[in-house]
Amino acid sequence: MNSSLFLFLSSMMLGVMVSLCSNNLITIWVGLEISLLSFIPLMCDGNLLNSESSMKYFIIQGLSSSLLLMGLMTLIMDMINLGGLIISFSLLMKLGVAPFHAWVLSVVEGLNYFCLFTMLFTMKLVPLFIIGLMNYELMLMSALTMIIGSISGLIQNSIRKLLAYSSIYNLGLVILCIHDSSLWLTYFLIYGFILLLILAMIISLNFNYVNQIVMMEFNLSKKIIFWVSMLSMGGLPPFLGFLNKMLIIEFLLSKNSLILLVILIFTTLLVIFYYLRLSFISMFFSAMLKWNLIKGSSISLLILLVNLVAFPLLLALKSLT
Template sequence: MFNNSSKIMFLNILMMGTFISISANSWLGAWMGLEINLLAFIPLMSDNKLMSTEASLKYFLTQALASSVFLFAVILFLLNSMKSNSNYFMEMIIFSSLLLKSGSSPFHLWFPNVMEGLSWMNALILMTWQKIAPLMLISYIIFKPLIIMSIILSSMIGALGGLNQTSLRKLMSYSSINHLGWMLAAMYNNNLLWMTYFIFYSILTFAMIFMFNMFKISHINQLFSLFFHEKNMKFILFFNLLSLGGLPPFLGFLPKMLVIQSLTMNNQLFLLTFMVMMTLITLYFYMRLCYSAFMMNYYENNWLTYSMYKLSSMKTFLVYSFFSMFGLFIIISLYYLF
């Protein structure tokens, strides 16, 4: 078990590895940054618990396989740079290894299993920061046939995979896979658009995981009996969940609206229709969580007291929640004012 100073050191190395990858001038430099990032995240995942140790081993094996394939393809790409026919296959292999690193479908099977064994803070890092370097490298080498397939499969599996889940970690992981499909669709048309989507996604994910970590929630049935003395917090939590799903008029609808506009302008209507249909399925299982809580037709434990909660942490969560729920109105108002 590492102390706080060691964790801060590993976090600094992890961020340094990401910055090396996204600012590298060569594929070998990007590979080196990815390896530094991986080796710094493994100690953060392991905290002397069986589930986290198993998750860190799965993550290491998957990322090591992706890095090996990536390095192999880069070396072959450099050796056969004069042969145009081989470049096509090398680009496909590099692109596939980066999809594996990011957890995009069809290379997503490791992601929910690793998420299930992590603490909430490590899960937040895995869902947000650890996706920056692979997605940035994917934007450098967009392989059109494979990215379209990944967009369709990520949207579909992220929606259908969350239907029968009771674990909130797996629910968030399938939600992340669905959002990856939208990020790849944004990347397909505009590099700046996927970065905008990623920023909004990170803010909304942080708000949700901050709440789950503060109240130590891991399963769906814990949500219903959580807020006996404070109903407002319950509604704020579920409003954040609906915002993450992209339901208007919450802030989470804004990045989806920008992607929809981009796909419409580029006449990719079939892809747009399919993604919107899959997002409706995602909203269905979010609404299934929220419906019984909003209707208040469930049993509650009366031994939970408000004094158990940390007021300072709750104030921080309320700030993020306000931005999540009313950010769309704020942004629209600023747009018309300026």
């Protein structure tokens, strides 16, 4: 932690807070630019691949910010429908929602895991907040995002790309309930918490590709706890991630959106399938070993306990209230 890192982190969080606490679109745009210009230096650590990813991210975010500013100018000229449409497309591009998702996959490969978490979670709060204030229905974009995020993740070997497609898929679910502020914020915070647990395990295990976890000679208990976290991200009951899917299913049933409910169920099954496939591949290579979870580190056991116990506790709390 040096002075430059502290400066950029604090100014990035300041930009996010300025946008979330503003009551006009110009100030929200200013906060977005502050957070963007503070996040770009955090992405550059001297590596050529990091510099390429930061340049791609800057170009895409700069283009979407320009479209956002043009949409604001169109609103000032009393062209409400056109301005709202331009703003919506700029925010969807900034988020990486399908069909504007291709840039996410080329950017994530050059990021460290701290910047990956920041890009997939922190930098998406403000655009989601703005979309939630608008009255546009994005059901088609949500369905397309869920389908692309679930199918494309089946063929991925890179952990970063797998998490990127998982983020794209979860963005589709967030956009599905974007006009219910409490619901999408609850969903997104739980998603960010599970993503943080997974990245903590990845950093402790020090691998970047799926085949490495099969071949590496590390503690089997850590491997099991890692895949429990991955299954929680996929939404397999009784893990914490299933609470998100249950909330969205309950929301769609209340809206009588049966088509979107069917799409949600099938795409969720695909997501669970590729997480289960990776889990089985990992475990089959260690089938002859004795499974001993007691020897895991305290952090690993805490992550396992959170994924197993948090969902029943939250469900009981919801039923009591």
